[in-house]
Amino acid sequence: MAADRKMERKNQTIVTEFILLGLSDDPNIQSVLFATGLLIYMFALAGNLAIIVLIWTDQHLQTPMYFLLRNLAITDIGYVSSTTPKILWNLMSGHKTISFAGCAFQMFCFLITGGVEGGLYTVMAYDRYAAICHPLHYTLLMNQSVLRWLLAACWTTGGVNATFNTAFVFSLNFCGPNKIVHFFCDIPPVLNLSCSDTSLAELVTFVISGGILVASVSIIFVSYVLIVLAVLKISTAQGRMKTFSTCTSHLTAVSLSYSTAILMYATPSSVRSREVDRVISVLYTVTNPLLNPLIYSFKNKEMQAALLNLLGKKQHS
Template sequence: MGKSPPQGNHTTLMEFILLGFSDVPNLQGFLFGVFLVIYVIILIGNSLIIILTKVDPCLQTPMYFFLGNFSSLEICYVSVTVPRLLTDLCRQNRNISFLACATQMYFFLVFGATECFILTTMAYDRYVAICNPLLYPLIMHKRLCIQLAAGCWSSGVPVHIVFTYLIFSLPFCGPNQLNHFFCDIPPVLTLACGDTFLIEMLIYVIAVLVVTIPFMLILGSYVKIISSILKLPSATGRAKAFSTCSSHLMVVALFFGSGIIIYLRPKSSHLAGLDKVLSLFYTIVTPMFNPIIYCLRNKDVMVALRKFLLKCIML
């Protein structure tokens, strides 16, 4: 249900205070260390994948082209929230201006939407490779791959400009403490003192378009993929096909699972503490596991990594 307009005179807010993890003051130093290590792992791991997909001739395929895009996106995605979180863990003043908060939310939503679309495109690539192997080079040609990647990166931009503008056009005239570590939609909306019903309906519409539909397309692709894999005559062929798909499925389950729980469950069941923990999954934990999952579960990437490290040692 939307909120009723406020009664009486109120001062319009000009900034928020990000509470983050201030409720555990004794753990600030520990959390800073943990999140810093995770951030460094994300940066190094994804940078390695980007480099490998560029320099290794064996990884010059559509699958690794999209993996390189995905790793670039992960670096952008975590850099929207983690540097600010690390800064807040080191200082008392955690104020964030409306403009900075709106900018953070906008880029977080755009990169989040892009991640949904790239994961869907990666599922389509695996579907064509396994279900139509003879037509794969014809269908997934370089021009189409570039067009798909460009579409993934740009499609969320106009929608989220309007969406972010509508959220920050609401009146904020009560408490200004955001019980979160970044400017996410649910905690910002709880501070709005105007009617938020239309915005809440819009959240569900956008979540269905950006999260649910891509998730269903991925599931549909993998139903057909698994069906085709089971028909393969060779046990080795089945094992190889499963290994290339399982890493992608693990990433999809981690990212979409936590995202769907946050944005599509009823507003009445939102708990600030639980939301913060779930948000850590899709903002920090999943991006950390992605390079680990794709490297350890992919022989081609492991071989390319060994060759690259040997070259670096010999230089």
């Protein structure tokens, strides 16, 4: 009996690496996927770096809203970089393996940056609430000290979520198949490979990640209810439109981010195919960091003015 248990424990530690099956099993489109992925990644990096530089260098953008936007751009770079370089390497080299430790590290980086991004969306909703509902006290409600504490809370929440989820997932035994039917080490496909009881890890994900998601969505929802009530009190239609227009970028980004995340994690996997899962995953891992710079700068006159000002300085220098 003791020998059998020893052999069982030995067999449960044989998985030292995983194989990421990627976006498609068709080898004929690997080059197309690589070119597309590289292009998206480069545009995402360029767009977010541009936002960071503009806000960092332009004195007119030294406000709480742009402080949060700059940190969102920094987080988006980390978010898209937690998965995309490995995807591109796998597509280019044809080697789809990732070590056990590498898989855990990728999951941790993905979860912490994703958690921080969600936290920043929540803080940005509070920022819009403070600006619209309490304009006379805005500088007090969103001063530098408050901003630093809110940013620290975002990273703490993201860190707790990432640490607990990653720790519980990779404390399980992996003693059989090692092919991850996905293009990165996300929680659901990794859990599917475990030969242990995954109920505790799933409960941790549900309680911690679900709790953070519910709290975030609730704060955003309440903030916008109060914003709408305040906007409705404005006497002119033009005034109402002008005031609420400051929220459209944030609402668009939040809608894109949370709709895909909820679709992926809050709906039963039995009603979705693996192909649908991969498409949804692409949307919330790659597309959002690509679109955020466009969403926040396309109709933002202050960002456009900062860009023209920066280009003008370079031309004169």
